[in-house]
Amino acid sequence: MPIVTRLKMVMKRRGVGASELAEKVGRSPVNISHLRCGHARGIRIDLLEKLCRELHCQPGDLLVYESADSAADSRDVDSSKGELG
Numbered sequence: 001m002p003i004v005t006r007l008k009m010v011m012k013r014r015g016v017g018a019s020e021l022a023e024k025v026g027r028s029p030v031n032i033s034h035l036r037c038g039h040a041r042g043i044r045i046d047l048l049e050k051l052c053r054e055l056h057c058q059p060g061d062l063l064v065y066e067s068a069d070s071a072a073d074s075r076d077v078d079s080s081k082g083e084l085g
Helices: 006-013 018-026 029-037 045-055 068-084
Strands: 001-007 061-063
Touching: 006 029, 006 045, 018 029, 018 045
Parallel strands: none
Antiparallel strands: 001 061
16 A cells, blocks of 8 residues: 555654553544554544644654555665675
């Protein structure tokens, strides 16, 4: 999927757990877990707004577009790092 969630990273940087965030934004911990792990199929704008408010971030901090080409490029870079040691 070209849209990738960075919610897990932002939550970790802010020291916020799934249960705490779920309570603050009015969603279930399971719902937050699906978003955090990239298993959600969509996100409502009002939820995105609440997440940004609670995590003190911008929508672009939580969601990024990665084309198939950029994903392949990053795999090439990762594999070359492994070969070099």
